[in-house]
Amino acid sequence: MAKRLAVVDVERCVDCLLCAQACARRFGEGGLARSAIAVRSAGGVERGFVVVVCRACDDPPCLHACPVGAIEKGPVGVRVVLDRCIGCKACVAACTIGAVRWDEGGGKPVICVHCGLCARFCPYGVLALEEVEGG
Numbered sequence: 001m002a003k004r005l006a007v008v009d010v011e012r013c014v015d016c017l018l019c020a021q022a023c024a025r026r027f028g029e030g031g032l033a034r035s036a037i038a039v040r041s042a043g044g045v046e047r048g049f050v051v052v053v054c055r056a057c058d059d060p061p062c063l064h065a066c067p068v069g070a071i072e073k074g075p076v077g078v079r080v081v082l083d084r085c086i087g088c089k090a091c092v093a094a095c096t097i098g099a100v101r102w103d104e105g106g107g108k109p110v111i112c113v114h115c116g117l118c119a120r121f122c123p124y125g126v127l128a129l130e131e132v133e134g135g
């Protein structure tokens with residue numbers, strides 16, 4: 001059955017960024033430049049943090065916004081066809097939760113593929129893969 005990444009307990013997030021670093025490691029890279037997951041402050045440390053990552057929309061605005069068909073439906077979420085992408089950033093603008101990250105070096109979008117690697121590295125149980133209904 002298909003699985004989708006879920007933020008199951010954001011209250012436990014301490015902004016350690018191990019999730020984002022694990023994600024970037026899938027390219028064998030350090031740093032966070034090509035991580036598909038981000039953590040930002042919710043407005044002061046006492047308010048905690050927000051984990052920003054693709055929610056695998058059923059009808060993805062990012063896909064519809066792309067003028068060259070460079071975003072396709074994946075088993076869960078979407079896949080970016082980098083060869084087709086012209087770097088226009090329409091997908092960045094279209095995602096209502098800001099989950100399309102941008103690879104400044106490559107000039108291409110980075111979108112979570114729901115592999116769950118980040119969840120395996122989060123020591124606090126903030127992230128998990130959950131089964132998708134009908135998937």
Ligand code: SF4
Pocket residue numbers: 053054055056057060061062063077078094095096097098099100111
């Ligand atoms: S990147 Fe944004 S718009 Fe595209 S599928 Fe994920 S949440 Fe939806």
Ligand code: SF4
Pocket residue numbers: 065066067068069070071080084085086087088089090091092108109
């Ligand atoms: S940046 Fe690339 S993937 Fe995003 S909308 Fe433009 S052409 Fe499509």
